[in-house]
Amino acid sequence: MGFYTDCVHAGQKPDEKTGAVITPIFQTSTYRQDGIGKHRGYEYARTANPTREALERNVAALEKGKHGLAYSSGMAATDTILRLVAPGDEVVVTANVYGGTYRLFEMVLKQYGITFHFVDTAELSEVERVLNSKTKLVYLESPTNPVLRVTDIRKVSEMAHAVGARVCVDNTFMSPYLQTPLELGADIVVHSTTKFLNGHSDMVGGIVVLNDDATAQKLRFLQNAVGAVPGPMDCFLALRGTKTLAVRMRQHEENARVLATYLAGHKGIARVNYPGLPDHPHHALAQQQARGFGAIISFDVGSLERADHVLQSVRVFTLAESLGGVESLISHPATMTHGSVPEAQRVKLGVTPGLVRISVGIEDVDDLQADLDNALRA
Numbered sequence: 001m002g003f004y005t006d007c008v009h010a011g012q013k014p015d016e017k018t019g020a021v022i023t024p025i026f027q028t029s030t031y032r033q034d035g036i037g038k039h040r041g042y043e044y045a046r047t048a049n050p051t052r053e054a055l056e057r058n059v060a061a062l063e064k065g066k067h068g069l070a071y072s073s074g075m076a077a078t079d080t081i082l083r084l085v086a087p088g089d090e091v092v093v094t095a096n097v098y099g100g101t102y103r104l105f106e107m108v109l110k111q112y113g114i115t116f117h118f119v120d121t122a123e124l125s126e127v128e129r130v131l132n133s134k135t136k137l138v139y140l141e142s143p144t145n146p147v148l149r150v151t152d153i154r155k156v157s158e159m160a161h162a163v164g165a166r167v168c169v170d171n172t173f174m175s176p177y178l179q180t181p182l183e184l185g186a187d188i189v190v191h192s193t194t195k196f197l198n199g200h201s202d203m204v205g206g207i208v209v210l211n212d213d214a215t216a217q218k219l220r221f222l223q224n225a226v227g228a229v230p231g232p233m234d235c236f237l238a239l240r241g242t243k244t245l246a247v248r249m250r251q252h253e254e255n256a257r258v259l260a261t262y263l264a265g266h267k268g269i270a271r272v273n274y275p276g277l278p279d280h281p282h283h284a285l286a287q288q289q290a291r292g293f294g295a296i297i298s299f300d301v302g303s304l305e306r307a308d309h310v311l312q313s314v315r316v317f318t319l320a321e322s323l324g325g326v327e328s329l330i331s332h333p334a335t336m337t338h339g340s341v342p343e344a345q346r347v348k349l350g351v352t353p354g355l356v357r358i359s360v361g362i363e364d365v366d367d368l369q370a371d372l373d374n375a376l377r378a
């Protein structure tokens, strides 16, 4: 089936008993058993819930994977993946990963004897330099937030597999509409469903997709053992969201391309980061490994004061954390997502005081452009 069809139907069929077209919200913690040791596949809702299973099957199909496992947040999903590595093991991580991922690795998991190498994975020589026989996992984010550097997923996967390491890609920024890392050679895909997959900024969740049966079995055990599972209502919302993923992404992308071109031509802007622009350093790679460039753009307006003015002046964009919802959001990475990164490191990453990030929504692009145009008029 095609991607649009899978968005609407994959993993779901009308309810056997009632014919309900939409998978019901199974808001129950436990299930009646027919006798000792006899149940219908459901005993207790941490272990299994039909609404959650429908979401897991649906996103697995979209990511071209066999197994899906849903979690209570993107961070919980990542935490569970990291339980596949043991003390003494090493993990290679994209230097500018999502701030929460950095915090989880450095401030929570490091104390359990796992070594994390944060390198610019867009530079293959940097990856080569730290890979060794102790490397068990390579954790990639591509494109990165907020400067949108792109990692060659296929090449890094080959390099990682050569030393016996797995590759996990955080695909939150692209969604499977634009990029399917498993098809590029990665072993595991992780998402914050909070963002584009749900798309309506009304729940928090995470999901993992993979092909390998043995690893999936381990993760399924951990999902139940650790217990960071999503509630049925949140699964229902995410599943409703994925039905429109393709049409939303098409509009997000179309709007983002228009705004990136507009911003690139604006006199008051020093630099625009968007992989879809021909002068982006990874434009060719982005074009080759993905079906589009996404809806996140960052641009430098020159100073903190000017960034503040822009953020205060917008009327259609909303000043807020997060991304991937139908509504356009605007934020200031240096003080928001990267507030805890030391300034020298921030500047090295390209997160300058004047940098503004937008998550382009699905509103009329003319309204979005007029809003930015007005806010940029100092």
Ligand SMILES: *Cc1c(COP(=O)(O)O)cnc(C)c1O
Binding pocket: 073, 074, 075, 076, 098, 100, 101, 141, 170, 172, 173, 191, 192, 193, 194, 195, 204, 205, 206
């Ligand atoms: C938001 C986000 C996460 C974390 O997900 P939560 O659902 O907030 O826990 C991880 N990675 C990326 C790229 C994100 O944008």
